């Protein structure tokens with residue numbers, strides 16, 4: 001992503017967000033100065049993607065503190081607002097982790113909280129660079145020696161982070177090394193993060209990309225058109241089970257059947273060692289209306305219900321490699337995050 005675009009940025013008295021609901025048609029920013037406006041922005045996916053949610057959550061504490069001062073709230077009202085930000089979306093552990101990291105500094109004042117939230121942001125950008133480099137090394141060592149055909153799902157790019165990206169960070173690094181032929185970007189129903197956001201980032205970066213329907217992805221893998229799939233994660237359990245955008249499991253199953261590596265790229269802050277396995281990961285269920293209409297126009301008949309889980313859980317045995325800023329774990333071979341944390 002060019003340096004003129006920032007996903008999340010502290011604006012002195014609020015949080016400046018690139019409004020991802022209007023991309024790719026419009027590049028617009030909003031400044032949020034109110035805790036419930038931030039909750040709304042998080043729920044509507046103005047800001048989204050696990051690492052970006054972590055940064056937004058951390059700055060959200062500062063927003064609640066400033067609002068409490070402005071509006072004369074007591075500590076209980078301020079803490080309730082912080083809790084609403086923390087719980088705005090349930091699956092990405094980074095949101096709660098971002099809030100929890102800065103809450104101990106509330107007693108030291110807004111400047112201390114903002115400084116720590118900025119550290120969360122800066123660490124994310126640095127971590128993404130490290131993920132990109134070691135992910136690219138791992139992929140290069142295990143794929144044919146030619147420009148690669150890469151599949152990705154949803155958006156795990158600069159827009160989902162504070163900059164550079166996790167899965168797309170690996171893709172960007174491979175591209176810089178001359179190792180990308182093309183990227184299949186799954187469109188990612190129902191909110192089209194792949195078509196609207198990933199393709200936007202890839203086009204801006206000059207990386208050839210083909211948007212495909214989610215339903216095409218398993219077949220594209222089985223037909224031998226993909227050398228490696230690289231996806232992000234919203235929460236990774238201690239055993240390596242990985243929650244990511246709904247549709248990731250289909251990609252993972254096809255990769256396992258075809259012998260294509262499935263690489264999960266995520267910061268260590270996405271690992272939740274408190275959860276032994278993926279069945280304990282809370283899965284967000286969104287408004288059924290999102291799968292029954294597009295842009296306000298119904299795509300299903302009146303009377304049809306909708307089922308709209310936003311994430312799925314890929315079993316650890318299907319995750320070939322997990323790339324974090326601390327290195328690569330070959331999860332399917334038993335190198336789980338829980339085991340890595342103990343050694």
Ligand SMILES: CSC[C@@H](O)[C@@H](O)C(=O)COP(=O)(O)O
Pocket residue numbers: 045048049050051092153154155156157160161165166167193231232233234244245246310
């Ligand atoms: C580096 S972002 C990883 C994940 O957060 C991403 O793949 C994803 O599923 C995002 O979902 P979203 O609902 O758009 O927040």
